[in-house]
Structures are given as structure tokens and as C-alpha cells.
Amino acid sequence: MTKFEIKQEVVKIAKKADEMELCRHKSGNFSMIDRKEGLIYITPSGISREDLTPEKIIVVDLDGNIVEGTLHPSIETSMHITAYKIKPEARGVAHTHSRYSTIFACMGKEILPVSAEAILYGGKPVKVAEFAPPGSKELARTIIEPMKDSDVCLLKYHGVIAVGEDLEKALIKLIYVEEVAFLYYHMLTLGQKEFMPLEIFNAMLNG
Numbered sequence: 001m002t003k004f005e006i007k008q009e010v011v012k013i014a015k016k017a018d019e020m021e022l023c024r025h026k027s028g029n030f031s032m033i034d035r036k037e038g039l040i041y042i043t044p045s046g047i048s049r050e051d052l053t054p055e056k057i058i059v060v061d062l063d064g065n066i067v068e069g070t071l072h073p074s075i076e077t078s079m080h081i082t083a084y085k086i087k088p089e090a091r092g093v094a095h096t097h098s099r100y101s102t103i104f105a106c107m108g109k110e111i112l113p114v115s116a117e118a119i120l121y122g123g124k125p126v127k128v129a130e131f132a133p134p135g136s137k138e139l140a141r142t143i144i145e146p147m148k149d150s151d152v153c154l155l156k157y158h159g160v161i162a163v164g165e166d167l168e169k170a171l172i173k174l175i176y177v178e179e180v181a182f183l184y185y186h187m188l189t190l191g192q193k194e195f196m197p198l199e200i201f202n203a204m205l206n207g
């Protein structure tokens, strides 16, 4: 992929997430990494999705220094950098404020794998990172523990983050986390107390 194609892909996925109502207006941020060059292509801060163009994508190095671009990089750039450092196989990071996922993030309650669709993001309960203010260095650190054995985690009182082999795969994980959060929310609302037994889920996972 050329530099411009990477920027186009970041814009395409950011707009797709918006169209799917996983994030709105300026919220959420998206990035891809070129591991060979050690460069991250990330959405800018404060630009609404409809105004986003490939020229507005910011290129930063792994220390967060701006290499290319005139706008400010996303305020969550350090969280993306941390995600790439703790997940060496990741090539894309997506962060949204998907509604049902964020309900659980705000409640500080992990999302159980209540349906087969949870397999599409690894099948583990989606853990909640400890609270830290959006945009802070502490927030970047909070994702380390819950993402140790998972590609997704909830950010307390805030939203959800996923890594993927590319940015589209990271977004797909967020789509399925949201789907399972939607199901789990409604099951809880209906008074359900028991959920899919782990052995059935593990059999599907390995089957």
C-alpha cells in the first residue's frame, strides 16, 4: 500500500464506522501502522467525519511525534501507540463510543459472550479498563491489562477499542462487540440470569 492508499483506507473505515452509527460527528478515532517504517496513520482531532479526507490524516512516529500533517493528531494517539506496542501483530486500531458497548463501559460491567457471534472477536468476556480521562497518558496504560488476552476492551465511562490484522478487521470486531452487547443488554433487561454455558461456547470456539 502506498502512503496515500493507507490514508484512504483510514478515511474509508472511519466513515464506515460513522455510517454504522458506532460513533458520531467527531467522536472515535482510527489508525493504521506501517511497521516497516514505524509510522502510524491516524485520524485528526476535532474534524467531523464528513469533512475527513486522506489529506487530513496525520502521520506520527511511535513516540507520537508528527511526521506529516498540519492538523493535530487524535487526542487518543498515545492509546493507539500503546495498542500497537502490546499487540505486535496488529496493523489497525479502532476506537468508538458504540452505544450498547458504552452502556457496559459506563456500568463497569464486562460483556459476556452470550451468543455465537462473540467468536468473531475471540470469544472472551470483554473486560473493562480502569477509568482514566480521555486523551490522557494514563488512559493509554489502562488498556494493557484487559487486552493481555483479548483484542478488544471497554474503556470505563467512555467507549470501546479493538485491534486487528488490519483496520477493517479491527472495525469488524467492534461491530460484533456491539452486537453481543445489544443482545446481552436486552437479556439482562428481560431478567435473564443464566447465559450460554462456557463449555458450549468453548466447543463452538474449537469446533
Ligand SMILES: [Zn+2]
Pocket: 027, 028, 095, 096, 097, 134, 158, 159
Ligand atoms: Zn473516545
